[in-house]
Structures are given as structure tokens and as C-alpha cells.
Amino acid sequence: MDPDLLARKARTLSDRLHACDLCPRMCGADRTKGERGVCGTDDRVIVASYGPHFGEEAPLVGSSGSGTVFFSGCSLQCVFCQNYDISHRLSGEVVDTSALAGIFLAVERMGCHNLNLVTPTHVTPQIVEALGIAASRGFSLPVVYNCGGYERVEMLKELEGIVDIYMPDLKFLDPAFAARYCDAADYPEVAREAIREMARQVGPLVLDRRGIAVRGLLVRHLVMPGGASTTEEVIDFLALEIGRDTYLNLMDQYRPCGTAVGFPEIAVRVSRKEWEDARAYAVRKGLSRLDGND
Numbered sequence: 264m265d266p267d268l269l270a271r272k273a274r275t276l277s278d279r280l281h282a283c284d285l286c287p288r289m290c291g292a293d294r295t296k297g298e299r300g301v302c303g304t305d306d307r308v309i310v311a312s313y314g315p316h317f318g319e320e321a322p323l324v325g326s327s328g329s330g331t332v333f334f335s336g337c338s339l340q341c342v343f344c345q346n347y348d349i350s351h352r353l354s355g356e357v358v359d360t361s362a363l364a365g366i367f368l369a370v371e372r373m374g375c376h377n378l379n380l381v382t383p384t385h386v387t388p389q390i391v392e393a394l395g396i397a398a399s400r401g402f403s404l405p406v407v408y409n410c411g412g413y414e415r416v417e418m419l420k421e422l423e424g425i426v427d428i429y430m431p432d433l434k435f436l437d438p439a440f441a442a443r444y445c446d447a448a449d450y451p452e453v454a455r456e457a458i459r460e461m462a463r464q465v466g467p468l469v470l471d472r473r474g475i476a477v478r479g480l481l482v483r484h485l486v487m488p489g490g491a492s493t494t495e496e497v498i499d500f501l502a503l504e505i506g507r508d509t510y511l512n513l514m515d516q517y518r519p520c521g522t523a524v525g526f527p528e529i530a531v532r533v534s535r536k537e538w539e540d541a542r543a544y545a546v547r548k549g550l551s552r553l554d555g556n557d
């Protein structure tokens with residue numbers, strides 16, 4: 264990565280913080296003056312934690328772990344968020360871009376296989392600036408953009424050549440569910456467009472000889488109880504529009520976190536049968552790269 268190019272891009276992106284339009288909410292908050300949009304943050308970056316993570320997908324974890332950096336705040340604000348303290352309550356420490364660059368470099372020194380930016384959307388300008396500083400000091404890990412799938416294509420285009428691996432969620436493809444659980448009825452269409460753009464930029468997931476991901480798209484889908492995650496529609500979209508070689512992690516760990524207990528239909532864990540049915544459907548539709556089956 265060219266540090267000068269990153270620095271120039273960061274300056275352009277930072278201008279957007281004056282009337283923020285980084286995510287599809289397009290709140291217009293002047294975050295430089297302390298205003299906060301739906302994501303809950305002004306222009307300061309809050310890091311909840313960082314370091315090697317072994318709970319991510321096998322191609323990211325390898326033998327030395329994925330270098331996760333968890334950013335606090337989130338533009339999607341799902342009621343069932345599995346990281347509620349971080350996304351809604353903004354737990355963590357404020358860091359400036361120089362300190363953030365230091366974190367990126369520390370993750371590389373720890374031997375992690377990649378830099379895994381968790382919930383980066385609302386702090387993209389600061390991340391790009393920090394990547395520029397880190398690159399000038401020799402940082403060279405593949406960059407993973409680990410997001411909720413609620414992304415503007417215009418912003419993703421700004422990240423072309425910076426992000427090596429896109430890892431979006433695809434949560435549900437029904438506007439009514441998206442409105443009920445995230446107050447984002449446009450999520451299905453926005454996420455479809457975003458994943459199409461991610462696939463265009465990086466293509467299917469590519470692994471090196473050790474089985475470590477170096478580039479490409481990895482989609483996550485959390486199977487929810489009672490059909491709330493519209494899993495069959497998600498699988499159809501991936502199989503028919505993105506490609507049967509899309510790497511898909513069909514996750515079985517849904518539990519009612521956050522304020523999900525206030526929504527009876529998702530106030531329970533997903534059953535084993537629901538997840539097995541989802542997996543069987545993905546196999547029937549020809550998705551050949553299900554997590555753990557690569």
C-alpha cells in the first residue's frame with residue numbers, strides 16, 4: 264500500500280465527517296463538532312479490543328490467529344446484536360489515528376495472518392489514515408473488512424485496492440424484518456448491491472498453500488429462529504447472482520442478545536434442525552464452499 268495515496272484518500276474521506284454520509288443512513292451529522300448519527304459516534308475512534316482471534320473462520324485464523332480490531336459503535340444497530348456492549352454501548356478506549364496505526368503494527372508483530380477490521384464502516388476515514396501511517400512503517404498484512412453488509416457502493420469504491428478480503432454479513436432479505444430488527448427497511452437492497460460490488464472488486468476467496476485467505480469475498484449468514492433470517496433467499500441470491508463458489512459461513516450460534524427478548528419470535532435460540540435444514544438447502548443449491556467444508 265502506498266502511504267501517500269492512503270494519506271490523500273484519508274483526507275478526502277475525512278471531509279465527509281462534516282456532514283456524514285459514510286453509511287446508507289446518510290445522517291448528515293457534523294461529527295467533527297461532536298454530533299452523533301445512528302452509529303452513535305462522533306469523529307473519535309473507539310477501539311473495544313484488539314489482538315489475535317481464533318474464533319473466526321479457518322482461512323482467516325490459520326495457525327497464528329486473525330488480527331481483529333473491534334471498533335465501537337455501529338450504523339446498523341440490530342436489536343439482536345451479538346456484540347451489544349460494543350455496538351450500542353460504545354465500550355472501549357478512544358484512540359487517535361497514530362495510536363490506531365500502532366495497533367495495526369502491533370497486530371502484525373503478534374504474527375497474525377491478517378488485519379481484521381470489525382465494524383469499520385463508520386470510521387473508514389480514520390482507518391485509511393491509520394493504514395497510511397502504518398504502511399509508512401512497513402505494515403503489510405492483508406486487510407479484512409468485516410462488516411454488517413450495510414454499505415454504500417460509493418464508499419466501497421473508495422476502498423478498492425485497500426481492502427483485500429471483504430467479509431460482510433448478509434442478515435436477511437426481507438424489508439419487513441430489516442425494518443423490525445434494524446430500522447433499516449432498505450437493508451436487503453443495499454446489502455445485495457454492496458455484495459455485488461465486493462465480489463466485483465475481489466472475486467471469490469483465494470487461499471495460499473497453507474490454506475490462509477489472501478484475497479476475496481467471504482460471506483457470513485447467521486441462521487435465526489422462525490425463519491427471521493430468510494435463509495433460503497440469502498442462499499438463492501449467493502448461489503444464483505454471486506456464484507456457487509462463494510465462501511459462506513452459515514452460522515449456528517444465534518442467541519437472543521441485546522434487546523431481542525422484546526421480540527418473541529427471536530427471543531429463543533436457533534434449533535439444531537433449523538440450522539441443519541439451512542445447510543442442506545445450501546448444499547442442494549450447489550454452494551460448494553460452506554465453512555468447514557472447503
Ligand code: SF4
Binds near residue numbers: 283284294302
Ligand atoms: S456513519 Fe454514523 S453518522 Fe455517518 S451516516 Fe452512518 S450512522 Fe450517520
